[in-house]
């Protein structure tokens with residue numbers, strides 16, 4: 419006789435800690451994988467999105483502009499994502515945002531480098547951030563003649579053998595291939611800027627592993643970068659025409675967050691703001707207890723920690739002090755962005771490029787400025803300009819981390835940004851609008867030893883079934899990597 423008894427499948431309970439893009443993505447993909455699961459997403463702060471923070475600021479006295487055009491789109495944190503890593507584009511498409519993605523402005527693509535207090539264009543022909551156009555390098559004022567000759571040695575220098583090689587700093591690698599001057603004046607401000615990091619500390623294997631692959635495969639960085647460019651052109655990537663490598667939704671990256679929240683609400687995810695998690699513990703039957711600052715606690719079959727590594731360390735310190743120590747050991751840099759808006763007629767500079775980067779050797783307190791309204795024209799109406807100044811990087815953070823009150827810090831950061839734009843672009847006008855975003859301990863530093871640390875963390879996690887980590891602290895700091903980390907964590911536990 420056939421049994422009529424059906425096993426009732428228990429509903430799986432998943433708790434996700436941290437409502438930045440990593441935690442939101444983890445919740446989205448966990449729901450997709452298990453439509454029945456009970457999922458809670460807990461965020462300590464009063465809003466979703468973590469480092470993604472878009473403000474839509476109305477323009478007062480914007481005569482002649484339609485109301486929907488009379489606004490600035492100001493990004494306080496990330497302002498675009500890399501399209502060549504597939505996970506952000508894929509998520510945007512799933513959320514129905516595919517048609518709202520803008521590329522960067524194909525006109526005025528130059529980037530400048532501050533050199534002896536002057537803005538000089540980056541030489542043409544950078545491939546994977548490596549200079550490949552000999553003519554352009556010869557003409558560039560960014561590197562001296564001896565420096566240029568040293569760059570040429572890249573074609574001749576022997577390859578450092580793989581035997582016994584583990585890792586080296588970005589600074590050491592680029593300096594040994596292209597020379598210290600090219601590293602300091604060209605490569606460092608571009609590459610370490612992504613991490614607000616110190617290139618002499620950053621692990622090559624964790625930040626730009628493909629550079630070492632180029633050395634091993636082609637014997638020279640420039641030859642390798644050229645070859646890669648030739649191959650991608652041949653495989654048709656270039657034939658996609660002017661499709662931009664960087665994308666962003668029409669009214670700011672927060673659109674992704676808004677859509678995720680909409681989808682998670684509709685699919686019954688328990689979403690809680692102002693809900694800080696205090697500790698994590700395990701019951702004997704391998705269930706988890708998630709202790710909240712309010713005193714309440716939640717039971718779970720699985721937990722995803724998508725908070726910064728130092729915050730996850732706090733939650734785990736009672737349960738697994740060694741794992742907590744490894745997580746706490748990932749250093750973070752503090753940084754800030756200051757966006758200033760002007761009438762174009764008030765500017766003595768044409769803002770004819772995407773912006774400029776500032777090598778450490780220039781001794782400025784800012785590290786870069788983006789000409790936002792040139793790079794993304796839809797962020798400001800015609801006749802207006804937006805400029806965003808980055809301040810603070812590893813080793814130069816005192817300006818962000820002072821003991822002053824938040825208001826005083828914001829005032830001094832605004833003054834610093836204005837001083838920077840006066841020095842480099844000659845801008846004296848009062849900005850129409852200004853916005854300061856301070857990001858303390860925001861940028862994880864993948865320093866030497868990071869790959870080994872990740873291996874130790876992975877080994878420790880083996881002892882904790884049902885626990886996963888996601889976020890920018892581990893295997894990629896950009897938005898696509900964060901989304902991917904959330905997706906992988908969801909697959910692991912759901």
Ligand SMILES: Cc1cc2nc3c(=O)[nH]c(=O)nc-3n(C[C@H](O)[C@H](O)[C@H](O)COP(=O)(O)OP(=O)(O)OC[C@H]3O[C@@H](n4cnc5c(N)ncnc54)[C@H](O)[C@@H]3O)c2cc1C
Pocket residue numbers: 435436437438439440441460461462463467468469470494495496497498499500693694695696724725726729753754755857860861888889890891895896897898900
């Ligand atoms: C100024 C700046 C510019 C950037 N520019 C770009 C860019 O252009 N392109 C790009 O791809 N990337 C950029 N990045 C990097 C990228 O924005 C981040 O790496 C990414 O947004 C981090 O997402 P996350 O979810 O991992 O972490 P977060 O956004 O930090 O989210 C973690 C969340 O966890 C919460 N939390 C912490 N502790 C607890 C707790 N105990 N309980 C509950 N919740 C907790 C926090 O409140 C926070 O909301 C930039 C970053 C900064 C700061």
